[in-house]
Amino acid sequence: MALLVQKYGGTSVGTIERIEAVAERVGRSRDQGHDVVVVVSAMSGETNRLIGLASQIMEEPTPREMDVLLSTGEQVTIALLSMALQKRGLEARSYTGSQVRILTDNAHTKARIQSIDEANMRGDLEKGRVVVVAGFQGVDELGNITTLGRGGSDTTAVALAAALKADECQIYTDVDGVYTTDPRVVDSARRLKRITFEEMIEMASLGSKVLQIRSVEFAGKYNVPLRVLSSFGEGEGTLITLDDEGDMEQPVVSGIAFNRDEAKLTISGVPDTPGCALRILKPVSDANVEVDMIVQNVGVDNRTDFTFTVHRNDYKRARAILEQVASDLSAREVSGDSRIAKVSIVGVGMRSHAGVATRMFESLSNEGINIQMISTSEIKISVVIDEKYLELAVRALHSAFELHQQDDGEA
Template sequence: MALLVQKFGGTSVGSIERIEAVAERVIKARQLGHQVVVVVSAMAGETNRLLGLAKQIDAVPTQRELDVLLSTGEQVTIALLAMALNKRGYLATSLTGDQLGIRTDTVFNNATITEVETGVVTELLDRDHIVVVAGFQGRDSRNNITTLGRGGSDTTAVAIAGALAADECQIFTDVDGVYTTDPRLVSEAARLPSIHFDDMTAMARHGAKVLQLQSVEYAEQHKVPLRVLSSFDEGEGTLVDFSTVSDNGAAGVAVKGQQALYRVMQPLEKVEQQLGLLGLDAWCYGDSQQATYPATYIVAADDELARLNVILEKTELAQSSVATLTLVGEGVDVRSTEVAASLTEKGVGVYQRKCTARCVSLLINGQDLQLAVEHIHKKFVVEPESLDNRPLLAVS
């Protein structure tokens, strides 16, 4: 018998019919003899609806009260799922983050989990209950309700799995695993049965959206095996753990589209310092041609511009559409020049590139993204001469 923590996102519980389907999926695990803790998000669209209500009252609502409001979305879902399980003859108890004992720091709207108390959930599991927990929320040291920000339900599930020493944390999404690149862009993208944490972390950092970076880092730190599964189809998904061998060579291609290039007339060192204070991990580089009036270029998504303007003066739009793609894998940095030259041969201009031991990142024109991803994926991930028959690792 295993202890499983299963997480279902807003799309998976987006209607009564889907909540009923989630109940059936949970029961399958219970019938196999497993203990199950289920973490759920608010129903799809509910958090945005609540945020819209708040803004009808106040365009800039008080952060504390906003957390009180937004946390109710998950409370609806946990009650409905527990009802669906009870109706089917299975003991199920719903718990808010506070009731379970998820403790956080005092940062409203983007709190960090500091502790997960296990007494309540362990006692319920010992009584053969399925425990249904509200993701995305907790309570701080001052008894305030807090929410965890983007990807908060994933982080909740991983934190609970770590505290309980669960055998596996299963993240159910609308895709059936982790792929060698975004399958919406490249038809040859392949799902991988397993992937090493190091590669998954690199991919999440550079654009793979199947798992939130914070949850992957937390799982790696606490040695919690993750499995990505489809909410709608059967299958083994992709296991993220430490046992998968990661041979030297390209593993996959991570992608960030819908970005723009901004220019600010400040030295690179100063801009990097200011971005660090904001907690914004943006790609920025200096213009070596501007010796008298130093300029720094910043790659950022549209929704990050407001945050940039908080700390940077006179931010100018330099190019409206750019994209970044990152070749991920052990030792790929030695192929940086080859990768860039390969794109140039295909007519794709590379504005900048940067390297680490596991990544080669390339800044290109946004209109060239489709061509660039297909080419790099085929040449450095799929073709036998670049793989030397190594097993693929995944990027999505």
């Protein structure tokens, strides 16, 4: 008997039939003796319908009123799901974000949760009720309705799980877990039974769009075991936990992430002096261009080369800015390439295993793939390559690190 927080996204509650299916699934958890708090999103399409109404009035609606409008989407779902549970003889009770109450700051459309009052939910659970909470929304100190922004329902679920000290936060989605890499690229890609928060964050930020990175960070911070699983099929999905949980041997590499949305820019022959990196990057970030990888090599003759990647959509704009910077700094030249891809191997096992980089580079070299940039963190090595080699590189690395056959330790 455990306390579970289950989150169902918009597709999982997209029709009355699917809401009934969610009620069935919640009922099975109750039958197994678990206490259940359910967090739901708006029915798929509903949020877009509401945005459509607002955009007929204003191009940029006021954030406060936008939150009042959008929060109705989840409110409809909590009522309908509660009814579907009650129809099955389960006692259920719905709560809006404001009713829970999920206190946030007042940054409308992208508010951050500050605290959760779990007393009402606790009381309902003690009475054997299923608690159904609207995701994505909260309330500020003055009683204004707020929303949490993209992926907000995941964040709500994790925050509730943390506040209630739940045994597990289960995120039901349209995929059945986290994979070693994209199965569309590598046939033998395998669902991971377990992955650490850190690995998940590196995988997510690198393009495995299963969970919003913010909710994973949140879960890691409060040590809420997070499970990603399918709301349509069966199966136990992927459990995301702390590194030190369980005593199994960590695999060296857990997965291969990749991203083909980037472009790289190099400014060569800039003065190798303090403040130089700042003088290059500040104009770029001032123009709201987000920079991902940054590489600077050791300088020669007081001159150095500086390379970074940006989103491909920002390439032209960033390049124009850089030309200006180059002229200001008397740099030698600006070059760039928008036809690149980033491939990363991710794994907490790297910390204790030497030779991982070597194996990665060897594998790419064997395929004749030239590495243009390298960047490393404690649990990740990323390389930039010509985008035409992307699939080849991912397959080669998946095989080199034996991801198709590796057993990650437990069920």
